[in-house]
Amino acid sequence: MKPPSLPLRSLALTTLVLFATTLLPEAQAEPPKASKTDKYRLIWTTKPTNRVTIGWNQKEGKPGTVHFGETDHGRNAEAYPETQAATHTKKFDGLHNCFAKIENLKPDTRYYLVISDEFGTSSRFQFLTAPEEAVPFTFIAGGDSRNFRDVRISANQIVAKLRPLFVAFTGDMINKDTPEEWDEWLDDWQHTTGEDGHLMPIVAHRGNHENRPKSIPAYFNTPSDAYYSFSVGGSLFRYLVLNSEIPAGDKQGKWLDEQLEKHSSSAVHLVVGYHKPMRPHVSKKSEGTNPFLWAGKFYEHGVDLAIESDSHVMKRTLPLKPSDSGHEGFIAVENDPKSTVYIGEGCWGAPLRSNDDNKPWTLDSGSFNGFDWIQVSEDKIEIKTVIVENPSRVGVIDPQAPFKDPEGLALWEAKGGTVLTIEAD
Numbered sequence: 001m002k003p004p005s006l007p008l009r010s011l012a013l014t015t016l017v018l019f020a021t022t023l024l025p026e027a028q029a030e031p032p033k034a035s036k037t038d039k040y041r042l043i044w045t046t047k048p049t050n051r052v053t054i055g056w057n058q059k060e061g062k063p064g065t066v067h068f069g070e071t072d073h074g075r076n077a078e079a080y081p082e083t084q085a086a087t088h089t090k091k092f093d094g095l096h097n098c099f100a101k102i103e104n105l106k107p108d109t110r111y112y113l114v115i116s117d118e119f120g121t122s123s124r125f126q127f128l129t130a131p132e133e134a135v136p137f138t139f140i141a142g143g144d145s146r147n148f149r150d151v152r153i154s155a156n157q158i159v160a161k162l163r164p165l166f167v168a169f170t171g172d173m174i175n176k177d178t179p180e181e182w183d184e185w186l187d188d189w190q191h192t193t194g195e196d197g198h199l200m201p202i203v204a205h206r207g208n209h210e211n212r213p214k215s216i217p218a219y220f221n222t223p224s225d226a227y228y229s230f231s232v233g234g235s236l237f238r239y240l241v242l243n244s245e246i247p248a249g250d251k252q253g254k255w256l257d258e259q260l261e262k263h264s265s266s267a268v269h270l271v272v273g274y275h276k277p278m279r280p281h282v283s284k285k286s287e288g289t290n291p292f293l294w295a296g297k298f299y300e301h302g303v304d305l306a307i308e309s310d311s312h313v314m315k316r317t318l319p320l321k322p323s324d325s326g327h328e329g330f331i332a333v334e335n336d337p338k339s340t341v342y343i344g345e346g347c348w349g350a351p352l353r354s355n356d357d358n359k360p361w362t363l364d365s366g367s368f369n370g371f372d373w374i375q376v377s378e379d380k381i382e383i384k385t386v387i388v389e390n391p392s393r394v395g396v397i398d399p400q401a402p403f404k405d406p407e408g409l410a411l412w413e414a415k416g417g418t419v420l421t422i423e424a425d
């Protein structure tokens with residue numbers, strides 16, 4: 001075959017050079033070296049529509065900087081339009097916890113990020129801010145992950161597949177609150193990160209096994225007493241994180257009163273989460289005298305759902321009203337817009353206990369590892385309880401149908417139906 005003429009050859013060469021200079025540089029460039037960071041956390045405390053905190057452990061050297069923006073630039077830190085240096089750092093238990101609080105984000109917006117330090121650049125992560133509009137969303141609530149890492153990891157892997165908007169973790173992450181346990185727990189939490197780098201927001205609550213009051217603030221940069229609140233979807237949803245390990249009254253009680261006064265008339269759904277149950281469904285557990293002080297306030301202000309933990313069983317109650325004439329201080333009420341449904345009681349890998357203390361107002365209880373998977377929309381809250389098993393067989397959620405059971409997901413067929421519905425009132 002005759003070779004192409006000179007002008008044609010030069011055209012081909014020019015095209016090749018142009019292709020190489022426009023398309024190949026990024027692909028051919030050396031990938032950046034790795035940063036010395038690990039144990040990533042995306043933390044929600046207040047105002048998650050506009051504000052998140054990125055937490056990590058700086059293994060060596062000075063705290064890195066978060067590079068972020070709405071466009072995915074992979075691991076090319078310099079290409080991201082925004083940066084945020086660590087706003088708070090805390091050496092605790094031998095870890096160098098770094099927190100970058102990022103403000104002024106857009107609601108319901110996906111952001112991409114890397115952390116760069118003097119050594120290099122982290123993997124590329126991404127996260128989603130909470131919506132300001134009253135659109136339906138899902139979240140997961142559960143706690144008590146303190147002993148068995150295999151179960152804990154399985155639960156975390158299922159969380160990644162269900163991809164809720166956030167996880168309300170209701171305490172007792174660890175058992176003896178030791179550095180070794182936190183080191184493992186934070187590594188295991190990485191299983192909640194999606195294969196695409198999606199970071200799962202955690203809303204951290206304090207349990208009795210976080211027996212050092214400083215642990216939760218040190219690892220999750222929460223307020224020092226670990227009670228706080230936030231809204232999702234404007235007035236659609238208000239969530240209050242309470243701390244059952246400090247007095248329910250006093251400063252916390254006053255704060256709770258103010259919060260309920262402020263939000264109960266406007267919020268469509270008022271939801272609270274805390275560790276110690278008021279009335280455990282395990283007989284050997286003592287009654288929750290301290291959190292029970294909140295029951296009257298919940299009823300008075302029409303709190304719709306209370307999420308509890310600690311007992312290592314799962315339970316759902318009927319809608320309840322506190323009453324001196326009731327069983328253990330509660331009676332079941334129907335069609336009372338002020339009533340509260342109580343769910344929980346936590347098992348994400350802690351030793352399972354026997355659910356041997358049902359009440360006349362218990363809807364159902366069970367002894368298995370699980371968490372509650374909850375969808376919030378304008379007209380109702382729907383709750384499914386996921387049984388933690390076979391994470392590899394669980395399919396990934398369809399983002400267009402975020403509350404449709406993926407293939408292989410095991411759900412608790414509780415009395416009253418798999419889905420527990422609380423209608424908006």
Ligand SMILES: [Fe+2]
Binds near residue numbers: 172209275309
């Ligand atoms: Fe506990």
